[in-house]
Amino acid sequence: EGYSKLRLYQSRNFYGTISVDELRFAQDPAENFRVFFSGRVTHGVQYLDPAKRRLPVSYYGEESGVGETLNYAKSRQDSLDVAIIGLGAATLATYARETDRYDFYEINPTAVAVANEWFDNLSTCLAHSKRIIVGDARLKMEELPEDVRYDVIVLDAFTGGSVPIHLLTREAFQIYKRHLKPGGFIAAHITNSYLNLYPVVRGQAEA
Secondary structure, three states: OOEEEEEEEEEEEOOEEEEEEEEEEOOOHHHOEEEEEEOOEEEEEEEOOOOOOOOOOHHHOOOOHHHHHHHHHHHHOOOOEEEEEOOOOOHHHHHOOOOOEEEEEEOOHHHHHHHHHHOOOOOOOOOOEEEEEEOOHHHHHHOOOOOOOEEEEEEOOOOOOOOOHHHOOHHHHHHHHHOEEEEEEEEEOOOOOOOOOHHHHHHHHHO
8 A cells, every 4th residue: 555556667588577566655755666576576676765775675685694694705805706696686786895796697688688777786786897697507607717716606596486496406506616715605595485495405505
């Protein structure tokens, strides 16, 4: 109640349907925000108010697992190399500092276009180096030179109805480990309405 919803964008391709909605609150415009949907699943939220625009919200707040991981890593090191698998609205780009390097892996080129056109997390990202690597993240990371390593690898491609299981196999985690610096972190977002991914990821962590 008290708000209106506007569909700004919708398209469908091989990877499914992507849409962008804007919610407007007549009584408090500072609460207006945009939502990135893949199917019916939220893949990122951004406030429109300039004072709140760069706040990481939804799954990615500072009290979330990935928020705590990135902030802890930032507290230990003056610069970080970060890989994020799954782009969405690129909310995690708001954690970057000017001293950091961020690589975003995204298989769906439409998702990249939408993140750039309807959200500005990427364009305002402070990282001195930021790359969007389009393609299957497992294959793209497997092709990396051995000396390309990350302090934090974020796995954020599992919230939808079609889970890319090949990114959760033991072979995939061996690739991630090969490109993880000593003492680095792998943060996996396992929220999913259809599958319980906790035992899968816990098993890989133990392995």
